[in-house]
Every structure is written in structure tokens, then in C-alpha cells.
Amino acid sequence: MTETNSFKMEFLSRSANESFARAVAGAFFAQLDPTMAEMADLKTAVSEAVTNCVVHAYGDDAPNRYVTLTMTLTGDTATVIVEDTGCGIEDVEKARQPFFTTASGEERSGMGFSVMEAFMDALTVESAPGKGTKVIMTKRVGGRK
Amino acid sequence: MNIRSTFEDGRLTIYFEGELDHHAARDALRQIEERIDATCPRETVLDFKGLTFMDSSGIAVVVKAYKRTSQVGGKLSVTNLGPQPRRVLQAAGVERFVRVIVTPKEV
Numbered sequence: 001m002t003e004t005n006s007f008k009m010e011f012l013s014r015s016a017n018e019s020f021a022r023a024v025a026g027a028f029f030a031q032l033d034p035t036m037a038e039m040a041d042l043k044t045a046v047s048e049a050v051t052n053c054v055v056h057a058y059g060d061d062a063p064n065r066y067v068t069l070t071m072t073l074t075g076d077t078a079t080v081i082v083e084d085t086g087c088g089i090e091d092v093e094k095a096r097q098p099f100f101t102t103a104s105g106e107e108r109s110g111m112g113f114s115v116m117e118a119f120m121d122a123l124t125v126e127s128a129p130g131k132g133t134k135v136i137m138t139k140r141v142g143g144r145k
Numbered sequence: 146m147n148i149r150s151t152f153e154d155g156r157l158t159i160y161f162e163g164e165l166d167h168h169a170a171r172d173a174l175r176q177i178e179e180r181i182d183a184t185c186p187r188e189t190v191l192d193f194k195g196l197t198f199m200d201s202s203g204i205a206v207v208v209k210a211y212k213r214t215s216q217v218g219g220k221l222s223v224t225n226l227g228p229q230p231r232r233v234l235q236a237a238g239v240e241r242f243v244r245v246i247v248t249p250k251e252v
Contacts, residue, residue, distance in 0.1 A: 015168035022166075022198070040198075040229035047200040051167040098237070107170035109204035111237050118236040 005031060006072045013054050013065040013084065021050045021069055028071050029078055032141045041119040042078060042139060048112040049082035049135045055103050057086025057133065076142045080120075083134045089127040096125065147195075148176050155187035155219075159210075162195035165230075170202035174209050181213045189214040194225035203230060204237045211243055222246065 007028050011017045025046040026039060034042070050067060058065040070081040089095050095102075096117075101110035117123050120137040127133040146169035147162040157180060165173060181189060189210055193199070211221045222244035226234070231247055234240065 015166075018166050018168050019164055037228060040232075043198065044200055044229065044233065047166055047198075051200065051202070055167065105171065106209060107167065107174055107202055107205050109201045109208065109237065111201040111204050115201045115233055115236050118232070 057084035085132040157186035164198040185217040199230035
């Protein structure tokens with residue numbers, strides 16, 4: 001039988017919570033006994049997805065500025081879902097292009113989705129203007145086996 | 146994220162310690178810019194030995210350091226790069242324009 005475990009948390013969309021989300025992802029996925037490289041991949045992908053929410057999803061005065069992070073283990077596959085109820089993405093294809101960003105600050109490289117794609121096995125983005133954004137990522141973790 | 150730097154014989158070395166993410170990037174950019182502008186180095190070295198994590202915000206930091214150093218006529222290199230930050234930089238093709246020295250044990 002496939003063992004399954006799941007963890008869900010909700011936190012305010014603030015940059016201080018980016019490192020917190022990474023740490024939680026690391027603690028949860030430790031159950032899969034991943035290699036250091038696999039663990040780094042998972043934490044990096046979580047960091048990118050959460051950062052996108054913090055940067056893009058909500059205006060400063062939006063109510064309910066929450067990000068939901070759901071992590072699931074199914075056999076040797078890790079699934080990460082990062083969800084917000086914010087402004088949504090007008091053109092998902094464009095947003096996924098390398099070096100594309102709508103953020104004004106120069107600390108944004110436009111490489112968030114590219115890094116998620118490079119570090120995970122699969123990436124799905126569900127979004128529509130005004131309807132929030134849901135990022136679903138999976139990665140098979142089996143480096144030690 | 147802690148940042149300190151040394152300047153000797155035209156070479157500015159900037160040491161990073163901790164995690165470089167979006168939260169830390171704005172302050173890191175500001176400090177890098179200040180130090181490059183103050184020293185006009187022939188070479189800027191970003192030393193990532195103390196870096197425990199980097200996401201795509203680090204790409205922006207390296208690109209910024211590259212542009213700023215180029216503006217004053219200098220070269221940029223990145224040294225002591227661990228495997229995780231290296232893969233992030235590789236995703237952006239940064240190694241095409243910046244000299245990258247990985248940590249000896251990863252070679």
C-alpha cells in the first residue's frame with residue numbers, strides 16, 4: 001500500500017514568511033529521506049512559489065492576504081501546492097517565460113517559474129485575473145534508493 | 146543575510162553569509178551597489194562560501210553586480226559556489242557572462 005501524508009498551512013503573504021515556508025517544507029519532506037540535492041530542489045521551488053505570491057498576489061491594502069501551502073507525500077512523490085486568492089495572472093504562458101517579470105523592483109529576475117521548472121519534475125499553473133493563482137508542482141524523490 | 150567586504154589592490158571581495166532570498170535581496174542589492182560605487186573596482190568577487198540558500202533573487206543580485214562593475218570598467222567573478230546556488234545560476238545562464246568558481250569539493 002502506498003503511504004500518504006499531507007500537511008497544509010496558511011500564512012500571511014509577507015516576505016518574512018518565505019524562509020519560514022522553506023523551513024517547513026524541509027521538515028515535512030525529510031520523511032522521504034531525500035538526498036541533499038533533492039531537499040535543496042524542493043526548498044528552492046517552495047521559496048520561488050511563495051515569493052511570487054508575496055510579490056504579486058495582493059495589493060498593500062487587500063484583505064485576507066493569505067498564502068496556502070499544501071504538501072503531500074504519495075509513495076516516493078512529493079507534491080507542493082501554493083495558492084493565493086489574489087489578483088491572478090493575465091497571461092500564464094508569458095509569466096512562465098524566462099526573465100519576464102511585471103515587478104518593478106530590480107531584485108526580481110523574472111526567473112521564478114524557470115527555476116521551479118528546472119528543480120521539479122512537473123509544474124502546473126492555474127490562474128485567471130481576479131481569481132487567484134494555484135501552482136502545483138511534483139517531484140519524485142528517490143535519490144537514495 | 147550578512148554582507149561584509151574587503152578592498153585590496155583594486156579587488157573588491159563581497160562575502161555573503163546566510164540565506165539570499167527575496168526578503169534579503171533588496172538590502173543586498175543596495176549594499177553591493179554602494180560598495181562598488183565607493184571603490185570602482187577592477188574586479189568584484191562575490192564570495193558565496195557562507196551562503197546556505199539562494200533562490201532566483203540571487204540571479205538578480207549577480208546580474209546587478211555584473212552590470213555595476215562593468216559600468217566602472219571592472220570584471221565580476223563568483224567564487225565558492227555550492228551546488229544549490231550553482232544550479233539556480235545555471236538556470237539563468239549566468240555562467241555565460243560571469244566567471245564562476247565552484248567550491249573545490251564540488252569540482
